[in-house]
Amino acid sequence: MNPQLQTLIELQKIDNEISELEEGIASIPRQIESGRAGIEEKKTHLKEAEDALLALQNKRKGLEIDVATENDHIAKTKIKLPAVKTNKEYSAILTEVDAVKEKILVLEDQELELMEILEKKEEELPPLKANCKEEEEKFNVYKLKKEAEAERSEKELEVIRPRRSQVANSLETKLLEHYTKVYKAREGVAVVQIHENICQGCLQHILPQQVIDVKAGETINFCEQCLRILYWDKGLEGAVPK
Ligand SMILES: [Zn+2]
Secondary structure (H helix, E strand, C coil): CCHHHHHHHHHHHHHHHHHHHHHHHHHHHHHHHHHHHHHHHHHHHHHHHHHHHHHHHHHHHHHHHHHHHHHHHHHHHHHCHHHCCCHHHHHHHHHHHHHHHHHHHHHHHHHHHHHHHHHHHHHHHHHHHHHHHHHHHHHHHHHHHHHHHHHHHHHHHHHHHHHHHHHHHCCCHHHHHHHHHHHHHCCCCCEEEEECCEECCCCCECCHHHHHHHHHCCCCEECCCCCCEEECCHHHHCCCCC
């Protein structure tokens, strides 16, 4: 095979590796942020549940105080009884006591209802807390893993980039210029193989004479449609094209 063609194939492979690594590195902060957002959402949910529980507990305390106040009211009213002189006064006090007792019953009903709700909410909280903690721990592991991945990719790039320069420098200037132009214009694919006489870059048919030349691999051939550099790999002919 033409050595320059071989170099072009090598350069494309290296550039594929580089762009894959760069894309990987670029996507990591986004992945971490989306994980963090998930955790924040769970934390907010937990905080809301805790606040709701606290509000219910306070409401219950309020009801307890109300019941105590009303009981106090009864006691204070009953104290008046020995001093009562008329039946009218007596029954007025009893009516008052009965009214307060009614009020207490209503308050106690409310308290019971509230206690049922409270019990449920209190049961819901520990699993919610545990889940939040577990997810946060998972996220921390994930974050470390992703940061290590980014670091690894950076190190790989440090090795690949000089290799790329070396390979690019061994290309004839005109070829490198053409490669660079097509690479930029064609989404990073400048060198493609032909598969069943079709350019795998633009999927257009190649003229039979050119197919012969590409298969021979002695010259540099360009696709007439997309201007990509063409090559043929016998071993890949049967394989599913990328
Ligand atoms: Zn093409």
